[in-house]
Amino acid sequence: xxxxxxxxxxxxxxxxxxxxxxxxxxxxxxxxxxxxxxxxxxxxxxxxxxxxxxxxxxxxxxxxxxxxxxxxxxxxxxxxxxxxxxxxxxxxxxxxxxxxxxxxxxxxxxxxxxxxxxxxxxxxxx
Amino acid sequence: xxxxxxxxxxxxxxxxxxxxxxxxxxxxxxxxxxxxxxxxxxxxxxxxxxxxxxxxxxxxxxxxxxxxxxxxxxxxxxxx
Amino acid sequence: xxxxxxxxxxxxxxxxxxxxxxxxxxxxxxxxxxxxxxxxxxxxxxxxxxxxxxxxxxxxxxxxxxxxxxxxxxxxxxxxxxxxxxxxxxxxxxxxxxxxxxxxxxxxxxxxxxxxxxxxxxxxxxxxxxxxxxxxxxxxxxxxxxxxxxxxxxxxxxxxxxxxxxxxxxxxxxxxxxxxxxxxxxxxxxxxxxxxxxxxxxxxxxxxxxxxxxxxxxxxxxxxxxxxxxxxxxxxxxxxxxxxxxxxxxxxxxxxxxxxxxxxxxxxxxxxxxxxxxxxxxxxxxxxxxxxxxxxxxxxxxxxxxxxxxxxxxxxxxxxxxxxxxxxxxxxxxxxxxxxxxxxxxxxxxxxxxxxxxxxxxxxxxxxxxxxxxxxxxxxxxxxxxxxxxxxxxxxxxxxxxxxxxxxxxxxxxxxxxxxxxxxxxxxxxxxxxxxxxxxxxxxxxxxxxxxxxxxxxxxxxxxxxxxxxxxxxxxxxxxxxxxxxxxxxxxxxxxx
Amino acid sequence: xxxxxxxxxxxxxxxxxxxxxxxxxxxxxxxxxxxxxxxxxxxxxxxxxxxxxxxxxxxxxxxxxxxxxxxxxxxxxxxxxxxxxxxxxxxxxxxxxxxxxxxxxxxxxxxxxxxxxxxxxxxxxxxxxxxxxxxxxxxxxxxxxxxxxxxxxxxxxxxxxxxxxxxxxxxxxxxxxxxxxxxxxxxxxxxxxxxxxxxxxxxxxxxxxxxxxxxxxxxxxxxxxxxxxxxxxxxxxxxxxxxxxxxxx
Numbered sequence: 001x002x003x004x005x006x007x008x009x010x011x012x013x014x015x016x017x018x019x020x021x022x023x024x025x026x027x028x029x030x031x032x033x034x035x036x037x038x039x040x041x042x043x044x045x046x047x048x049x050x051x052x053x054x055x056x057x058x059x060x061x062x063x064x065x066x067x068x069x070x071x072x073x074x075x076x077x078x079x080x081x082x083x084x085x086x087x088x089x090x091x092x093x094x095x096x097x098x099x100x101x102x103x104x105x106x107x108x109x110x111x112x113x114x115x116x117x118x119x120x121x122x123x124x125x126x
Numbered sequence: 127x128x129x130x131x132x133x134x135x136x137x138x139x140x141x142x143x144x145x146x147x148x149x150x151x152x153x154x155x156x157x158x159x160x161x162x163x164x165x166x167x168x169x170x171x172x173x174x175x176x177x178x179x180x181x182x183x184x185x186x187x188x189x190x191x192x193x194x195x196x197x198x199x200x201x202x203x204x205x206x
Numbered sequence: 207x208x209x210x211x212x213x214x215x216x217x218x219x220x221x222x223x224x225x226x227x228x229x230x231x232x233x234x235x236x237x238x239x240x241x242x243x244x245x246x247x248x249x250x251x252x253x254x255x256x257x258x259x260x261x262x263x264x265x266x267x268x269x270x271x272x273x274x275x276x277x278x279x280x281x282x283x284x285x286x287x288x289x290x291x292x293x294x295x296x297x298x299x300x301x302x303x304x305x306x307x308x309x310x311x312x313x314x315x316x317x318x319x320x321x322x323x324x325x326x327x328x329x330x331x332x333x334x335x336x337x338x339x340x341x342x343x344x345x346x347x348x349x350x351x352x353x354x355x356x357x358x359x360x361x362x363x364x365x366x367x368x369x370x371x372x373x374x375x376x377x378x379x380x381x382x383x384x385x386x387x388x389x390x391x392x393x394x395x396x397x398x399x400x401x402x403x404x405x406x407x408x409x410x411x412x413x414x415x416x417x418x419x420x421x422x423x424x425x426x427x428x429x430x431x432x433x434x435x436x437x438x439x440x441x442x443x444x445x446x447x448x449x450x451x452x453x454x455x456x457x458x459x460x461x462x463x464x465x466x467x468x469x470x471x472x473x474x475x476x477x478x479x480x481x482x483x484x485x486x487x488x489x490x491x492x493x494x495x496x497x498x499x500x501x502x503x504x505x506x507x508x509x510x511x512x513x514x515x516x517x518x519x520x521x522x523x524x525x526x527x528x529x530x531x532x533x534x535x536x537x538x539x540x541x542x543x544x545x546x547x548x549x550x551x552x553x554x555x556x557x558x559x560x561x562x563x564x565x566x567x568x569x570x571x572x573x574x575x576x577x578x579x580x581x582x583x584x585x586x587x588x589x590x591x592x593x594x595x596x597x598x599x600x601x602x603x604x605x606x607x608x609x610x611x612x613x614x615x616x617x618x619x620x621x622x623x624x625x626x627x628x629x630x631x632x633x634x635x636x637x638x639x640x641x642x643x644x645x646x647x648x649x650x651x652x653x654x655x656x657x658x659x660x661x662x663x664x665x666x667x668x669x670x671x672x673x674x675x676x677x678x679x680x681x682x683x684x685x686x687x688x689x690x691x692x693x694x695x696x697x698x699x700x701x702x703x
Numbered sequence: 704x705x706x707x708x709x710x711x712x713x714x715x716x717x718x719x720x721x722x723x724x725x726x727x728x729x730x731x732x733x734x735x736x737x738x739x740x741x742x743x744x745x746x747x748x749x750x751x752x753x754x755x756x757x758x759x760x761x762x763x764x765x766x767x768x769x770x771x772x773x774x775x776x777x778x779x780x781x782x783x784x785x786x787x788x789x790x791x792x793x794x795x796x797x798x799x800x801x802x803x804x805x806x807x808x809x810x811x812x813x814x815x816x817x818x819x820x821x822x823x824x825x826x827x828x829x830x831x832x833x834x835x836x837x838x839x840x841x842x843x844x845x846x847x848x849x850x851x852x853x854x855x856x857x858x859x860x861x862x863x864x865x866x867x868x869x870x871x872x873x874x875x876x877x878x879x880x881x882x883x884x885x886x887x888x889x890x891x892x893x894x895x896x897x898x899x900x901x902x903x904x905x906x907x908x909x910x911x912x913x914x915x916x917x918x919x920x921x922x923x924x925x926x927x928x929x930x931x932x933x934x935x936x937x938x939x940x941x942x943x944x945x946x947x948x949x950x951x952x
Binding site: 006009012014015016019020021023024027028031053056057058059060061063065067077082084085089092095096099100102103104107 | 767
């Protein structure tokens, strides 16, 4: 595949490219930022990036939302409902993880008076 | 397939994500994160996923942001 | 209705139902929680014993939730690897029996219902993980078990517990996400979420090989965080040593194995040989990492004074053995690796429970404070010695078989360096366990250890049972091997149903 | 130094992932394997064609999450329950008797405007959440979304009317009964299938006529949606209460 074709495919799969970009931005936040709350915002960005990937996977040109309403013919084109069903589960998982992590942070702050990863590391070794 | 609004929304998404990462004030970052979720919600509406859009609006922009704000109010607002 | 037909689903639903009612029961009487958890997990043990027997007799069982065809609904596929359920529910039962006094002493009284509920949820997640035949369901079950795992680490009141739990949480969440993304990649090129369907249709996706490779890499990354392979093991020693001892036993014995079960499922999808992509180079890299893990984990274990920290590092080392066994692409090594999943779970639960009993009775966890504890608690220490001997791999115990098989496999695969790494690891472990035995028996006993004072019955019974199991599985190695061999064969062969 | 290493490794990951997504099937292609599936085994055509008559919901996504892939949703509601139990394990439940010093001085509490608007708004939010829950079968929405909206209403209530007042309104001993209701209802509904001779979570049975089956399936969908909504709302309220509690003092 030469680079012209790569650019062409990147244009068609633009949503995927954005999803991966967001994933990496999130990963950078998790790895490089010291503040724990910031780390978790990064993780949430990663999660939404994953979801964007899934939902874009299910998109169909000119597709309608997969709900049978009045006036829809049998030949109507629908988008793929499976990724949407999966992501509904994924969002719940994401918010559960966030809730648990945030409560851990509250507890850590009560004990250590800081949320900075570097300082916490120093406190841990003491 | 992709029309102009989508491209703008997606680029805006990346921009908000970058702002969330760069903002030093955590409260502001949490609120911008709520805005990010709302944009995501519109993107999903554009991709004909109204169920997910509703969920994201209720959970991502609603509950997650509230939980972030509670945590910030209980801990610290500045990122050192 | 034929209730035995529904065992696969009930196996997962019984602990969940018990966990959901636990808070209401705890509202009335806190003591009942213990018996309620015990009741639920006993039912699970009976059911999984029945299932394992059926698999042994007639082969894998398929059960589709919702009575659909398996490509429309979610399939529960109970095969030879799913026989882990017996291990999970059995060891879970022993861990819950052990918890009674230990937990009453260690954690806040108001958290007792929460504790049992979390243990049950964790076990339910693991049971669901090993029996499911659907990739996304695998992810959901993995989230149940990891979320409850993070919370169990943080349930103690110490400051370090929360920090360790947070470290575990961040790494675990990133790995879960990479697995979620990998599932998405596989779905986009095969159009299915059922593992058998994916295994069937993956070779046809010849136009999208880079996607398959990326999915494989993401899966490997995710599962090796869960299983604590070398560069990604940093969360393990803290989390496993700080948690209350029954929780450490649960996490170290069972939860880390889940990552390995996931890897086995993954290798089933991609196939060892003759699949869409040639996975051997990746497996080779993992084998090298596993060799490093073996030596390094054992090396760090030698320098620990804290008994639970030692055990945690030895878990790292043993995970290396299992990975090495799975990644040599050789039937003997594969059998050794799978058997080691079972055996290491039993040994590590035994060792952590012994450590827990010692900590409960004496209040000390440093080896230098435990001089002569063999006098005070002879039964516990005898059982711990059996565990120590089997983890080193002395012949009559069960630890010997797996290491023997892996070593033979390494030689057969013409990779003697790995066998050397294995020996080195065993040597380090030996040096370090000598330290435990030395401290317990041969040092001058401290004054307060002169009087005999054993742990309560609820602690002794599981420990003794596990020690007997260690010896029995070593002497009667026939049964596990007869069971594992078909599983290993089906993994290595290219035939898929 | 550390930053350079991090950036380089992230860049490598980025390039690899980009290479992967560029090679994925084109987005929006109506003939791709995800949509069509293998012949005879494609899940999507089947769901879209027969979903409404096989499961009783016009919204195909509701059909999938509660019926075809109901086991996943069973796991999902267990995940939120696990999150609540985890939060309780970390933070412990709030106590009634402690004086909530700074919590009582809620800055918005004394503002007449906020007070009045919230009082007027709350019933509407609750009704909207009910609408979202009950109409999940025919339109966008469902149990979890509605439950979250109800929880948001409860959170607004707590923020405006102060902590100890609202804990009197939603006491812990009362909330505790509803927190595990979603997985339990799911399991109860699933066991019906067992008793009628089919597998777990079956909604349609060959021994009944199609109309009876549709009635059974629709009522089961409705019960499960309501249970997920109620359970979700209570779980989020409890998490919020637990995070707001003060144990330092």
